[in-house]
Amino acid sequence: MSTSNLPLADSPWGVIDPSPMCYRNLPPQALASELRHLSAARTIGTTHCVTFQPCLEAINQDRYDVQEWDLPSGKWTFAAVFDGHAGVKTVEHVVEVLPRLIRTSLTSALTPDNGSILDDLLGLFPDGSDAIDRLSDSEINSIINDFDSGGTNHTKVLRCMQGSTVLMSLVDSEGLNLWVCSLGDCQAVLGTKNSSGACTSTLLSSNHNGHNKEEVMRIRQEHPEDERDKCVLDDRVFGVLAVTRAIGDYCFKLPASYTERIFLKANPGFSHPDAVREFLSRNLTPPYISNQADVRHVDLTLREQKEHFLIMCSDGFVDLYMYDETRAGSLEYIAARWVSLVNLESDEQNEALRLLRDAIGGEDEDKVARNLTRRALVRWIDDTTVLVVRL
Template structure:
């Protein structure tokens, strides 16, 4: 006999302009695990040591996050690559990262590993060159070019759409959290652009407590060091950062793509704004064009952390990487917000006890905690609230046992 469906209504403060009350369904405890899994798209590596999970319960939303779990064949052996790409403005840049970044990494890391951040920089610069090849004219010539001519050149969907695709990749953007593990499993590099999070959990033995190390930097306008960096690079431009956003528009300060913040304003005004369909909110883009005086403002230089696993005393390791959607599930609720340091320590404790034996269960426990932990009402509400707008950021988690 099917269980009785119970519905309630709740106000969703901070999610959209209309807080409700909105209807949601209450699930009994024994159904919650299956309901979380139903809204997840997961992938587990062949060896069972890595897992990626995409989570977006809003039925009308397209998840723009992407991930990679891949082996890279380099001259000195097989490397492990795991990554989270948090697309914004669209999915095109994140899709392109999944398709092409591995080949940039293979080329950039052979024959010896020296400059691990170089391939990401090269990838973004190659995207920019693709756009400039479509418009080889100088800035003055582009500024004088009729809009009809630009539209015809960039909106070539009827003849294959190659120019259109290249333009979209530059217009959209993506953050990156990426981990590289060498064939000996003794050397780990973590690279990041943007506001995703990477955490290393470690312990000496099964009876020891878990230690936590954050291996990523917060490349966001709300990070004072990043905001100061941009202000120092643009000392005579008081609006290069305001409202904790680059040019008052974009939150992340480092990313792949987002070339509206990396190229002179004429490229946005004359090219990007003529792409059809283009930006979701063109008026928001138009508003920052007058502030774009000395680009670039958004950087494509990744932060890099190296960990020598061989010299550590710990014998148990795992890495947890996530898009900022996981953090937002806590920070958007004033009753649950806490420092990132204490939050990731909690994550490591939740995951650490089961990740080696059941990596999917570890992911489910983490998501369950983020959605409301033992509060059945809160978890049910976040899974089923019937809001017409997206009420939760795309959330992607990658777990890897090292």
């Protein structure tokens, strides 16, 4: 079909797009098939998974991992969602390394992994900031842009420049304890269904971003009086970064000299280097971004005649509701909707896919088609990942 015959799509969140794009109408069966394909829907054990970015010109920077670990005490279940930003180097390193570190801790290994993101960077300049000051630009360039020798150092630098949020869950071998660890603005919701079929929802994650007044206050209190109004602008750290806690993002954690002498010389490096240079003058007493996670514990020993499941998602999934005026509400309200949808009888057995379908339009097939098949060079939906973990 030619583009001249295609309908014009407005914003998926109900806001008129000033440059509307074409999209394809699809019959119901093809629509469901396309959504399943684009979201890479699958089941790992008892966990239903989707990860979604319909814009074919954009790289999905979300990652997730689901594993079952045979440990001395029995089988433990691990699940995690990682939302990368500014690139994929940090998030890919995190999804490769962090689950292994946690499993190592659980099995009380004698030799811990020593390959942290920051240690890898500092190892390139063993004498610290003094060494950086002594090196010329050409010497630093030869160290960090080492493509002739494989680019290993360049990758280490990018991992520090880019970042990732973390949301992890862990269930013990007897299914009696659940731990949820959150760093950033992904969300975890515990759904509980009692013997009568009634469901309740409980938020188990924190919102570590500039919309959280407690987070903003924490950052401002950690810095001198004359810096407070410069730390968080327009609900973003330095007016740039939405999250207030993350792995990586060391231009917000290290002195400005590391960004000036190292990060800004990485090639390729920042997507918007001028924006980085603009906020460097505010980087006076780092760190401004924390890597301290929140951990919640749920006692599942009292779950007789109750059914539990855990919904884990990246912030893109929340945004699909928050920016839709027909369904927007508090996070608690949205979480209750998710839990009811998982509990709903449906022909769609993949519960994560069921949630994603609701988020992008539900029974409104035209809206779903717009969100799936728009022809655009830039993303119109944030990367979206959803896991439904049966406990």
